Amino acid sequence: MLLRQGATPRPYWASSGHESGPVSTLLLREAEVDGGRVDVRIEGDRIATVAPPRTASGADVEIECAGGALVPGLHDHHVHLLSMAASGGSLDVSSQLDERIREAHGRALPGAAIRAVHYDDVGEGPLDRWRLDALAPGRAVRVQHRSGALWVLSSAALAQAGVAEQVAVRGGADLSDRVAAGIERDVGGRPTGRLFRLDAWLHERLAPVDQTDLAAVGRRLASFGITGVTDCTPTAQVDYFETLARAVRTGTLPLTVVTTGGPELCDVVPPPPLRRGPVKILVTDHALPSFDDLRAWFTQAHHCGRPVAVHCVTRAALLLALAVWHDVGSMAGDRIEHASVTPPEVIAAMAELSLTVVTQPAFLAARGDLYLSEVDPGDRPDLYRCASLLAGGVAVGGSTDAPFGPDDPWIAVRAANVRRAPSGRKVGSDRGLGPAAALHLFLGPLDRPGGAARRVTPGAPADLCLLDVPLETALRDPSSSHVALTVARGAPTFTA
Ligand SMILES: [Zn+2]
Numbered sequence: 001m002l003l004r005q006g007a008t009p010r011p012y013w014a015s016s017g018h019e020s021g022p023v024s025t026l027l028l029r030e031a032e033v034d035g036g037r038v039d040v041r042i043e044g045d046r047i048a049t050v051a052p053p054r055t056a057s058g059a060d061v062e063i064e065c066a067g068g069a070l071v072p073g074l075h076d077h078h079v080h081l082l083s084m085a086a087s088g089g090s091l092d093v094s095s096q097l098d099e100r101i102r103e104a105h106g107r108a109l110p111g112a113a114i115r116a117v118h119y120d121d122v123g124e125g126p127l128d129r130w131r132l133d134a135l136a137p138g139r140a141v142r143v144q145h146r147s148g149a150l151w152v153l154s155s156a157a158l159a160q161a162g163v164a165e166q167v168a169v170r171g172g173a174d175l176s177d178r179v180a181a182g183i184e185r186d187v188g189g190r191p192t193g194r195l196f197r198l199d200a201w202l203h204e205r206l207a208p209v210d211q212t213d214l215a216a217v218g219r220r221l222a223s224f225g226i227t228g229v230t231d232c233t234p235t236a237q238v239d240y241f242e243t244l245a246r247a248v249r250t251g252t253l254p255l256t257v258v259t260t261g262g263p264e265l266c267d268v269v270p271p272p273p274l275r276r277g278p279v280k281i282l283v284t285d286h287a288l289p290s291f292d293d294l295r296a297w298f299t300q301a302h303h304c305g306r307p308v309a310v311h312c313v314t315r316a317a318l319l320l321a322l323a324v325w326h327d328v329g330s331m332a333g334d335r336i337e338h339a340s341v342t343p344p345e346v347i348a349a350m351a352e353l354s355l356t357v358v359t360q361p362a363f364l365a366a367r368g369d370l371y372l373s374e375v376d377p378g379d380r381p382d383l384y385r386c387a388s389l390l391a392g393g394v395a396v397g398g399s400t401d402a403p404f405g406p407d408d409p410w411i412a413v414r415a416a417n418v419r420r421a422p423s424g425r426k427v428g429s430d431r432g433l434g435p436a437a438a439l440h441l442f443l444g445p446l447d448r449p450g451g452a453a454r455r456v457t458p459g460a461p462a463d464l465c466l467l468d469v470p471l472e473t474a475l476r477d478p479s480s481s482h483v484a485l486t487v488a489r490g491a492p493t494f495t496a
Helices: 012-016 081-088 097-107 129-135 155-161 167-172 177-182 199-206 211-223 238-249 291-303 315-328 344-352 362-374 387-391 409-418 435-440 471-476
Strands: 002-005 025-033 036-043 046-051 061-064 070-072 074-079 114-119 141-145 150-153 183-185 191-196 226-231 256-259 279-282 308-312 335-338 356-359 395-398 464-467 483-488 491-495
Touching (some): 025 070, 025 464, 074 395, 081 114, 081 199, 081 211, 081 238, 129 141, 129 150, 155 199, 211 226, 211 491, 238 256, 291 315, 315 344, 395 409, 435 471
Parallel strands (some): 279 308, 308 335, 335 356, 356 395
Antiparallel strands (some): 002 061, 070 464, 141 150, 150 191, 183 191, 464 483
8 A cells, every 4th residue: 555645634533523724635546345446535524436446636645555445444333442441551360360469569659559450250269359458458459350340449449439438328428329239348338349330430430531541542443444433331420421522522532432321321412523322221140130120221211212232141131131122112223232142032032123233253252262161051052143143134233342352343353254262162053154244243334233334435424444455355364454544534543
């Protein structure tokens, strides 16, 4: 690829503002689009023309694509942006937890906090504040479980977060019932340090998001050809949206960002340029919500005119959610997140309700061996279905669930195709998707994962991913190493 520049590319968000001045143009020469060679001309944030090669006139910036495939920018339909930013500077305790925390404690400056991620209870055993206090006496330490559902805090970190030592004091503090319910306490009422589903709340209390960390996330996603994501964090904090909106506006995150938020923010309109997506609802596996609570959340979201995105990772969670849908009805855009275990007998019901599944095939590549040893044998055939859902008429969108799964969507594309654990063993009974169908998981419309793929066509947003080889070649060996250029809203955000 050759980049010829007549002008400096604009900063990302400048192209979508209303400021006057000349519209800058970008010309992608000799790109492969839908199997043929074309020149694609971009004006501002839109595709202006798709013309036979060498017929388009000059532009501010010209790029020679040499037959490399030009596809719509990938959209990751389920990520957690602030957790991604936080995990950037964190200690990895997926193994040797004690050694790593002790060592970090020895290295860290007095008063500095330690943040660790990828704690695996199966390999590392139970963790609570007292174990952390022994490893790093007096220090604020917080450790996230690999699922993202649990944080374990040391005593100093609990104090910083304002978690009271006794339940009775809680009424005086500003802890909502939902927050209080997530704080595990022992029989004496003392917090154990284990906080469930309080990720967003903790970010607000302990970890004001570092813009440099978010910028690193933005650059990394652009390098995969990603031009948009849906942040599926069930936050109850409006500040969460403010942080993301600022990052997108300033170009820190060169992406189109769709947000969800939890039921508490059902009627909140996120600040521009964020787009409002479905309401994220957790059917948590460690404590299933009641049918009536779920029913109330579904109904409330639908009344606000918003679909629901329902987290279901177990068979029981999926069956409960489907029972609620049967009761209240579905609306266009309702989706099931993960659908980690889908018994084949419910696929027809999912299709009948027009539900979409947003799944993470890369978990097979990352954790397949763990699934093959730890998951109930009766559930193993039903893990992370794709092909059988599509065959049954259920729309399927792709995502990474980063940072809880690998953030590179091309790993997911490959995994959806081969469906193998790291050891090489097959996982689940589904056959693999063809590589084009696997890529398609990330090419659907932003608000309709699994819908007809977006296209490189005049009038479409100039959200594009250029590969260094034709599509057929790239799909023989799906890898983000083929991404040569990413263009978001008309502005290059990544060049190899
Ligand atoms: Zn998630």
